[in-house]
Every structure is written in C-alpha cells, then in structure tokens.
Amino acid sequence: MTETSSNESAAPDEASGSEQSSSSGMIAPRDFDIPYRFDVTATTAALHAEYDELEDGAETGKTVSVAGRLMLKRDQGKIVFGVVQDGGGRIQIFAPAKTTPDFEGFASLMLGDWIGVTGEVIKTRRGELSIRPSAWTVLAATRRAFPDKWHGISDPDTRYRQRYVDMWVSEESNKTLRDRSRIMSLTRRWLEDRDFMEVETPTFHSIASGAMARPFTTHHNALDMDLFLRIAPELYLKRLTVGGFERVFEVARVFRNEGISTRHNPEFTMLELYWAYADYTDIMELVENLVSHLAVEITGGTTIDYDGRELDLAAPWKRASMIELIAEHTGLELSVDMDRDALAAIAAEQGVEVKDHYGTGKLILEIYEKTTESAIWGPVFVTDYPKEVSPLSREHRSEPGLTERFEAIVAGRELCNAFSELTDPDEQLARFEGQEADREAGDAEAMGMDMDYIRALEYGLPPTGGLGIGMDRLVMLLTGSTTIRDVVLFPTLRPEQVTGADHASDAGDDTSGDD
RNA sequence: GGGCCGCUAGCUCAUCUGGCUAGAGCAGGGGACUUUUAAUCCCAAGGUGCCGGGUUCGAGCCCCGGGCGGCCUACCA
Structure with missing residues (x-):
C-alpha cells in the first residue's frame, strides 16, 4: 500500500501497536543498525559435532560466533530461548535477562529475522547444546510473516514460486x-x-x-x-x-x-x-x-x-537387447527385417498409432515403448x-x-x-x-x-x-x-497472477501487465 | 493438448444436505512466567471465502465464464 516504506515512521500501524499488518502478513519496518559484515567463527553443525557429548549443565569457556535465521523463540520471562538455523543445522540460543545485552530487544526479535550471536558454548540443565550470548546483532529484519513453524508451507504452488521460503522452512x-x-x-x-x-x-x-x-x-x-x-x-x-x-x-x-x-x-x-x-x-x-x-x-x-x-x-x-526384452514381455519375436506391413499390423494390435512413414525400426521402438518399457523397473x-x-x-x-x-x-x-x-x-x-x-x-x-x-x-x-x-x-x-x-531450484511455472494482497508488498511488483 | 480435483486469515487447517455475526492452531500485538524444546497460560485483534457473472428470500457451498495449481493422460528426457 505505502510506497514510502523506507521512511522510518511506522505510522499506519501505530494505533494498534501491532508490527504485523494482519491483512497482508507484512511487518512494519524496524530500526536496526545492520552491519556490513559479521565474523562467523562456527557453524551449528561443527558445534554439534564437537560439543554434543557435553554433560548437562556444562560450560565450556569457549566463545563462538554463529549466524543464521531465528526459527523458534520461547520467551520464558527472564530467559529467552531462541533457535538459530544456518546452512547446516540449528542451535539453541540461551539468553538469560541477567547476562544478555539488550535483553528486551532480544526478546522482541521476530521469527524469520537473521541474527549473529556471539557467546559461550554451554549445555543447559535440560541437556540442550546452546550459546549464551555476550553480544548479538540483527543481520536482516524480516518484513514478511513467518510461515507455520510446524507445517511450513504445504501449498505446492507457493513452494515453487517462493522457493526462497520453502528452502529454509522445509528441511x-x-x-x-x-x-x-x-x-x-x-x-x-x-x-x-x-x-x-x-x-x-x-x-x-x-x-x-x-x-x-x-x-x-x-x-x-x-x-x-x-x-x-x-x-x-x-x-x-x-x-x-x-x-x-x-x-x-x-x-x-x-x-x-x-x-x-x-x-x-x-x-x-x-x-x-x-x-x-x-x-x-x-x-x-x-x-x-x-x-x-x-x-x-x-x-x-x-x-x-x-x-x-x-x-x-x-x-x-543387467543388459538386454530391445528385441529380447519385447520377446520377454510379450512373446513377440520381432525383427527389423520383417515385412513392414505385417509389423505395422502387429503394432496396431498392441495399440500403437501407426503412421505411414514409420518403417520397421520405428514400429519396433513404438511396440517396445507401448508394451515393455513401462514394465521394466x-x-x-x-x-x-x-x-x-x-x-x-x-x-x-x-x-x-x-x-x-x-x-x-x-x-x-x-x-x-x-x-x-x-x-x-x-x-x-x-x-x-x-x-x-x-x-x-x-x-x-x-x-x-x-x-x-x-x-x-x-x-x-x-x-x-x-x-x-x-x-x-x-x-x-x-x-x-x-x-x-x-x-529444480526454480521450476517453470506460469507467471504469477498479481492479486490485491500482493500489492500490499509495495516493493515493485512489476511483473504484471503481460497477457 | 485432454480428463478429474483443488483454491477459506500471513502460514497450517475446519465450517455436514444452501441458513444465525465463517471457526481453530501457529505467526503478529498486550500481559504472566529464571531451564524451555512446536514451551505454557490469560486478553485483544485479524476474512473481498481466487476473480467476474448468475440462480435463490438467503451462496464459501449450486450454475456459467475466467485465473492459478495438483494428479492422471499424451509427446518427450
């Protein structure tokens, strides 16, 4: 709706105080200093490989930096549990109010935000490998509502058109x-x-x-x-x-x-x-x-x-000739040397649509495809x-x-x-x-x-x-x-029909107007 | 290309033969909670039922047209 989304004030939703416009699934812009780079020192996969055997409640004294997308958040009041997903897996972020910088800010992150987290590798009392942040930063603030966190996206059309969502929401x-x-x-x-x-x-x-x-x-x-x-x-x-x-x-x-x-x-x-x-x-x-x-x-x-x-x-x-396989599946003994019209008659019997210019070779291929190919596993x-x-x-x-x-x-x-x-x-x-x-x-x-x-x-x-x-x-x-x-990453589909709901996205949906 | 089926909130799904103000969960908003695991609990909000016509006292539901998709089928790999 609004063309001027880059201006800081999120006035339209101010009255309700909601960040997500309920009708469009859009989230109002939030004000973050997004860094130009972030030093990642560990992947979630590497951390699990190295530390999964830690005892419950253990602290390692090791500080790492991970980055990824916030996939789950459990706000417990004085502790927030986040789950960050990177290219190779997920890890929990254990964020107590006492030790987490800008705890309120961390607690108000939205599912789908990209964050970078630096902190100590620990295992919680309940045995979940986690990072306890000593610093964190938003790397991208989502403007679109998170899909269902359990079912993801099931509509095949949306999955193929918005592969950029499907590929992180569906493992x-x-x-x-x-x-x-x-x-x-x-x-x-x-x-x-x-x-x-x-x-x-x-x-x-x-x-x-x-x-x-x-x-x-x-x-x-x-x-x-x-x-x-x-x-x-x-x-x-x-x-x-x-x-x-x-x-x-x-x-x-x-x-x-x-x-x-x-x-x-x-x-x-x-x-x-x-x-x-x-x-x-x-x-x-x-x-x-x-x-x-x-x-x-x-x-x-x-x-x-x-x-x-x-x-x-x-x-x-296994290796077998086409003619052998046809014989095996139909009992028909065929040869390219057979009389063309006799072969055409056999082909027609097998349900082949015979065309005039088909010679014996083409007829044998047609018979093979009609009777035998689909029966082979x-x-x-x-x-x-x-x-x-x-x-x-x-x-x-x-x-x-x-x-x-x-x-x-x-x-x-x-x-x-x-x-x-x-x-x-x-x-x-x-x-x-x-x-x-x-x-x-x-x-x-x-x-x-x-x-x-x-x-x-x-x-x-x-x-x-x-x-x-x-x-x-x-x-x-x-x-x-x-x-x-x-x-296929982006399979061929018909152009998407731009609907009223999609116009809410403002961001240059100029793919319309082609008939 | 042909046949069958589908399209309901941002997402995942309900709504029985046409009938009250179309309901849930998640996400998002407000609140509670110091070890959660799809956290839980309370509150409020959220809908052009794909689009356009028609039938009817009344349509998400029936009919016609269109859009997009899925499956099967045909050609191909």
Whole structure:
C-alpha cells in the first residue's frame, strides 16, 4: 500500500501497536543498525559435532560466533530461548535477562529475522547444546510473516514460486536441493579423475539437432536471424572430439518445447560426454560405476528405496537387447527385417498409432515403448536400438539394421541414452536425409540437417562412445523425489497472477501487465 | 493438448444436505512466567471465502465464464 516504506515512521500501524499488518502478513519496518559484515567463527553443525557429548549443565569457556535465521523463540520471562538455523543445522540460543545485552530487544526479535550471536558454548540443565550470548546483532529484519513453524508451507504452488521460503522452512526441500548440488559436484570430480575435461558449447544453435524434440525459437536482432535454444549439445561436443579433445563432457542446460509434467521441465540439465576410442560397452560400465558411486555418496549404499520400491544400483547392471526384452514381455519375436506391413499390423494390435512413414525400426521402438518399457523397473541397459530411430548411432557390428545404442531404464524410466558414435560422414549424411524425409512427412521432432557437422566428420572422428544423462532425473532417483520440480531450484511455472494482497508488498511488483 | 480435483486469515487447517455475526492452531500485538524444546497460560485483534457473472428470500457451498495449481493422460528426457 505505502510506497514510502523506507521512511522510518511506522505510522499506519501505530494505533494498534501491532508490527504485523494482519491483512497482508507484512511487518512494519524496524530500526536496526545492520552491519556490513559479521565474523562467523562456527557453524551449528561443527558445534554439534564437537560439543554434543557435553554433560548437562556444562560450560565450556569457549566463545563462538554463529549466524543464521531465528526459527523458534520461547520467551520464558527472564530467559529467552531462541533457535538459530544456518546452512547446516540449528542451535539453541540461551539468553538469560541477567547476562544478555539488550535483553528486551532480544526478546522482541521476530521469527524469520537473521541474527549473529556471539557467546559461550554451554549445555543447559535440560541437556540442550546452546550459546549464551555476550553480544548479538540483527543481520536482516524480516518484513514478511513467518510461515507455520510446524507445517511450513504445504501449498505446492507457493513452494515453487517462493522457493526462497520453502528452502529454509522445509528441511526436506533444503536437503534435496543441497544434494543436487553435491551430485553435480561429485559427478564433475569423478569424471575429471578419469581425465574428462569440462567444456562449454553454444546454447544458441542455428540448427536444432542432436536429439528428437521441438525447439524454442528466438531471434537475434543484429544478425536478423532466428536461432534455436539447444535441444542437445551433442553435435558440438563431437566436433571437439574431431578437434582432438579425446575426453570431454558438458553439463548442459537444454531446452525442449514440450509438455510439463512430474518428469518434464522445459529447461533441464543434461550431462553429455564423449570418449574417444571407446564404444558403447565402455559407456555402460561408466554409467553403472558413476551411478553406483553417487548412490553410495548420497544415500550411503547402492540399494535405495524409490517411490516405495527397492532398487539395487550396484554394478554391473543387467543388459538386454530391445528385441529380447519385447520377446520377454510379450512373446513377440520381432525383427527389423520383417515385412513392414505385417509389423505395422502387429503394432496396431498392441495399440500403437501407426503412421505411414514409420518403417520397421520405428514400429519396433513404438511396440517396445507401448508394451515393455513401462514394465521394466531396472536398472537395465536396453541395447541395440533400430537404426531408423537412431540417426547418430553407429550400426551394430553384428546385427544389421540395429545400432550400438542403449538406454538405461532405472525406476521405470529412462535415465540416459548412449551409443557408439556414427563416425562415417557419408552414412551420417544419409541418416540426416532420412530425418529430412520424416520432417516432410510431418514429424516435428525430426533432426535437422547439419552440413558443418558432416564437414567435421570428413576430417575424421575416431571411434567414440557418447552419453547423455538426464541429471534432473538422476537427482530425483538419488533423493527420492517423485516430481522434477522438487529437484529444480526454480521450476517453470506460469507467471504469477498479481492479486490485491500482493500489492500490499509495495516493493515493485512489476511483473504484471503481460497477457 | 485432454480428463478429474483443488483454491477459506500471513502460514497450517475446519465450517455436514444452501441458513444465525465463517471457526481453530501457529505467526503478529498486550500481559504472566529464571531451564524451555512446536514451551505454557490469560486478553485483544485479524476474512473481498481466487476473480467476474448468475440462480435463490438467503451462496464459501449450486450454475456459467475466467485465473492459478495438483494428479492422471499424451509427446518427450
């Protein structure tokens, strides 16, 4: 309501004497000298690690400074108990009137305020590790009412839109998001230990290629040209292998203009790596070793519980070809050499919506996805995809019509996609042409032709194994999250509708006015 | 994109088939309390029931339209 909030007088609420305007959840500005820095000498986690074994009532004589957000306050009259939360945990502040500077001020702090506390580490008579302040300072005075201190925020919409609240009010959200960061870090370290180097390739692509998906389109004004946000970094990374970078990886934010669901965010993080002189069996070993390593680091073991079901991620993982798996689950003995129309009839029987331009390879993939994929819990490497649906994969060394490609199915969903890379420029050109034909037949997700990539291949790509892992899904798996939104810091949502209540915030809600 | 469901105080939730002035807890305000653990106790305050129409003597509840979200489904990872 008021635009002039920075002026000191809190006149509007003076009459009632209340600091929190009850209708908006806003708290009137309070007057504190906020320091420019604060010397933190201990984290709550470190203090618990060092002093949890103290006897009840013990005093250590050690003075420390902690900082964090006031999460609980129990005003006992002549003693105030506060609970401060920092990045790694919580600790109690034991503040008796007798020894606490500006005791009245301390007692009137609000939940949600950031404070810095300096004092002796003690254990209360009741056995709670605490700091008894000899000095304290406000580091940020909250202007917004604290959420329910027991339930936090349960409304999913608010949790995702106001992640900056969710992540300190919900221990579970906090842990999941920190685990994501650890997983990314551990992955990088693991790959670097194996001589992979991290690279960054363009996000703007003039050709949408490297995967089958619809791109987002944008426009560059100075060049007056349309550009696509990348759907995969694949073709750039393989150019690097042509250039002599033998082991590269990229943690690539990619963008796909498709639906949003519990497993799909329009922008997501794909780890891609390329390994010269390796084939897809090497990549399988890499994947099972990396994932089981991460499982141990994050969950403490390779057997995890996901969505109420057990999953054993210990290497090695089962390997089976797509055609074998279809036979196992349906009894159907299929082959890419079958008569196309006969196969189309079988596919239709299985409920596949058959389109005219589907060849036998595409039909087999459709049958697999319809009948078999969802029945697999995994982990299992599904190998040897049809050539028709794998335009960047090298043909199988002993199974014509198939490729040396696999996907790992874990917890019933696709975790990664990998293959022995197609290295022959003539063959690659022919595959691209096949994609062009699909596009003309109406397949909006067909891969774009990239002649510069063909030129790169003409300079020579050695045998190379390549991999793409959906890191968001890997994080979901390892943190037990059943929706991708819980592992993305700020998931894609529709713009928030600005309501009357939100206007009370005054602070420049200028996101409105877009229809 | 399709189907089903939801939206009540700053937060977490009630309000039974349409019917008195829409209730609690927490947070916030006032007061009590020298070892609390979601502290407790007393007092007062807090509502455009998502928005807009309609039906009705009467709508938080029924109907229509819109907004946002959740789940399922489709495409994808």
